[in-house]
Amino acid sequence: MATQSPFSWLSDAADKLRANLPADLPQALTPPPWAVQELQQRVVLFLNHVLMQEPAARERLQRQRGRSVQLHWRDQVFQCQFTPAGLLDLALADQPAKAPDLVLRVSETSPFALARTVLQGDKPAIRIEGDVQLAAEVNWLIDHVRWDPEEDLARLIGDAPAHTLVQTGRRAVSALRDFVQQRTTPKAPS
Template sequence: MLKPLLTRLIQHLLAQNSWAAELLQPYGGKQARLIMPPFSATLVVLEDGGLALAGESAEVDASINIPVPVALRILAGDEGAGTAAVITGDTEFASVLASVLQGVSWEYEEDLSRVIGDVPAHEISKFGRNA
């Protein structure tokens, strides 16, 4: 049941970043392998512009290989680091997907507010941002 859970998580993140669906929609049905050693996953673009983990027999159209040093630079907020990822296959599709993945942000304050209310969620988020 890992794939349904991760797919739901991905779709939740994309719903918070509605700009992404418009970029991805032309690539509905395309599949890309994302390799970030030691992890890898295959993603499929859905026809509504969403993303999901691909199934067991996916045939990838592109692959995006992100070496660990590049991944660390991306996590540190280096916007230019994405250009150092190694893309093979359908490069146009992979470039769009990579830019979406790099641009997606988690609106954690909004999610937290549903559980504990607006004011505590805002205070916790503020504390996190200042820490």
């Protein structure tokens, strides 16, 4: 006999909410430009933090200095360029426009479907335009560079508590992935 989760009501509520949302969220929900720019700057800071821990990645990116990558998702555009130090720098809107060397367009427009794809551990569908060699470097970064949250937490709270906290987080993410996979896998007729 199959048991039902005590949180099935939450799943049902999320399904109802998803069904009532329009396929393309209204323009009124688009964040203001200053908020988008602040978020993009924080993303660049985080990515640079991760790259600082990976000398091999910085060495590869040093060879790409001055080149830029532009990422498109729906109506949002994120463009950054590689610095001589092998890090990223945000290409701001008020700077003279330079054509990007590589353009990546995320094909999936639904934020729910995109989140589901990422939570399942898959890469979203992306259309690539531009320099193939630069695309290979970016793909290498995506496949090989990982953030080590345990190392960062250990600096703040010590090794043992950081290890425990990260292991708990990993179990929670694994449970969330399993839940998403169960919800998205078609059920066989009874």
